[in-house]
Amino acid sequence: MDKTLNQFVANYLWSEKVADYSAPRRKLIHLLRYVYVVLDDLAKGELTLRAMSLVYTTLLSLVPMMAVSFSVLKAFGMHNKQLQPIMLQFLAPMGAQGVEITDKIIGFIDNVKIGVLGTFGVALLFYTAISLIQKVEATFNYIWRLDQHRSIGRRFADYGSVMLIGPLLVFSAIGLSASVLSGSFVQAISHQLPFMQYLITFATEAAPYLMIIAAFSFFYMFIPNTRVTVRAGLIAGVVSGFLFQSLGWGFGSVVVSASGSGTYAIYSGFAILILFMMWMYISWLILLVGSSVAFYVQHPEYVAPTRRSGDLSIKQREALALQIMGVIAERHYKSRKPFSASDFVLRLRVQIQGVTKVLRALKEAGLITENSEEPARYLPNAPLEKTSLKQVIDAVRSEGNASMLGLGTPRRPVHGVAAVTKAIDDALDAALAATSVRDMAIEDDGSALDGAEAGKNN
Known part of the structure; x- marks a missing residue:
């Protein structure tokens, strides 16, 4: 951010005249202060660098992590094909390329046979999967100004439970909500009360958005090695969910326009990988921006043009x-x-x-x-x-x-x-x-x- 513009905006948002403004204007200024500090964090470049690093780690860890997670689902009679709707929803901005990437990822997961890997292979698979979450935790702890990370034992306990039990809970929640909405009791009520049909339709359409917000909120409250309030997690989840849907729509429009241009033909088969990496970068950046929002909501003392370094005299x-x-x-x-x-x-x-x-x-x-x-x-x-x-x-x-x-004995000490x-x-x-x-x-x-x-x- 340009220093002159930065100083002008900071002076305006933290002006002493703000106290004399009307209540709606003060609330708007208060909101803009949060926008300012988050954009200032982005402008410094640390979040973008960490998002790029997470893209690389994701390419290495995505298939092992999903293979470990959904091996539990196989034990409960679920098939990897049931992953397809969730993967398609995440990669929806990529259009037809998202469908192709989804099929390839599910194919990779199908080919991972945990039973024939041996002890060392399974341990390596778990380590590769956990390394991604560990790197996300390190990034979140940086955003939250935390020096102390989880112990190794707690990392394996927490991350292992998320990878093994998390998918089961997600699919159970999806199945339960679908069963409730399509149940005979609910259908009978909807026939008797017409407005219930509109309510069911709204709930069905809103469910994907609510699940995205819930997923973001869970990440913000679980991953940092500190206690995150529900209020901070939910506000950050709503902001991230809105950004995810909005930028997803914009990215999808760019993909559609690029598919019919000569640019797509130049990259040929590499275009799918490039688009996938671009969308992964945007997704990680959204997640990190949301974590920054959660931090500032919980620690408003940092929402200031100064006093944000934490250095004390x-x-x-x-x-x-x-x-x-x-x-x-x-x-x-x-x-x-x-x-x-x-x-x-x-x-x-x-x-x-x-x-x-x-x-x-x-x-x-x-x-x-x-x-x-x-x-x-x-x-x-x-x-x-x-x-x-x-x-x-x-x-x-x-x-x-x-x-x-590195103080030592001065050569010529001042008397x-x-x-x-x-x-x-x-x-x-x-x-x-x-x-x-x-x-x-x-x-x-x-x-x-x-x-x-x-x-x-x-």
Whole structure:
């Protein structure tokens, strides 16, 4: 995005005059802010690069993943030909070429005989299939500013259940909805009540769109390694579903016009592969844009022309570290459930990147630890009455500095710098060394903590 235009749009959308606008205009400005930050992410190019990478991974993983998934359906008496309607719906924008690609993919899946692959072959098949979802998770975690990924065990458990049970649930839902709509009871009611016929027709036509929205929403709530609210997932699912249908219609029009031109004849047999890769790229880009929408809906503090990098000054990190330790102490003494990183974000109204950096620094310093839950929750790792505020400050002041900057002994040190830094440390030590995290927490909410401790002693 051009810097001048970018600055003009940002100044307009975040102008102080917005507060004086009418309510409908303020809502429109609020919506345009979300559009701006998503388009700004696209303009930076990271999402497009990751979408291209996912296209390549898809070409390698599509058939193995579908073979693993639908091998379960065969055990329930379903045939791969029943995949055809879903594949055709996804590749509908490609027109006749979509039908040909669908037939080839189903043919490949039919030729995969899991029973004759052996242990190594089956393991390789599962790894190839899981690698695609793993790469999608890494991309979603990047969008959500998450440094911590799922553990290997949890990846196999989560991804394996999706690949094995997911298709069965999808086909069961499709079959159940078809049975309900065509059942004798529903048909009898539709004959008695004419408007029911219109309702059934609407439900039948709307079902594919609703399933697309449901699929997108499921991805947005399941794949990121954090808790995604239903509201954020559904809003992103609706946006992605609208983009998928709209861009699918536009892509289909381009394919139809290109089929009758000389361009299609030049590429000959390669045209189908090129069109398939183009549509896969558009589809992945839509999925990533929707994930970005879900992130901004859940974290509106990032919807701003600035403050979006998550970088904190040393002073901000110190204040945030004290806040986090205070919250941990408060919940520890009140015997309440520990907070996760997302809980700290909601409580302290700060960006997730800053929270994860401070939590990592406190953990490396041995002041806190995390439990085995997913997502992890944070507990004291040392007695809070023996943990001084100076230790908390030191943890975030020194975290990563030496390794990041590669500081060594200066060749010609400036005289007086060492004395100044020592004076700063001595002043902090004198002011904070005698005050523990428990003292800070009690001063903040003394009566509640005293009551909680009295309850523990009784």
